[in-house]
Amino acid sequence: MKKNLRHLSLIACCCVLLSGLTGGTSIKFKQQNELICLAENIYWESRNQSLQGKLAVAHVTLNRVKNNKFPDSICEVVKQTKFYPSGKIDLHSCQFSWYCDGKSDLPKNEKSWAEVMQIARLFLKKTPSDITEGSLWYHNTKVSPDWSNSLERVLIIEDHIFYKENT
16 A cells, blocks of 8 residues: 555656646657656666766766667667567666666655656756766776776766767
């Protein structure tokens, strides 16, 4: 019962926040979906970070959408992965690890979820200057992936290192 109430409150929160996008009128499903995908990525990748860290994750997501090497929508970028012939997700090929870690993708912290929804909404409404300088990749400071050696390190924000293509 408690779990159902929590899910309903998350849905209600989303609806209230989404209605603010267009002054209370209905908005297109695609816009809602893109907003939620961006918010999910910010939530799962950086909910424990400062506003700067959250914005940096949002910028990488949007930078990928704008780059022809990646899909051309926020949801496709966030959910980019490889699939097995069975149709199941290859758990080790997702661009953002939270998407294919096998765990529920429903936000658990309502306060953090409301905050990232607001950040995502404002980010899409008026995108701030890109502090990542066009970065397309990042990783946690606790790991050192091979792919990072071939890229230009741009900056470190808390526990994420951001990269762009070498120029």
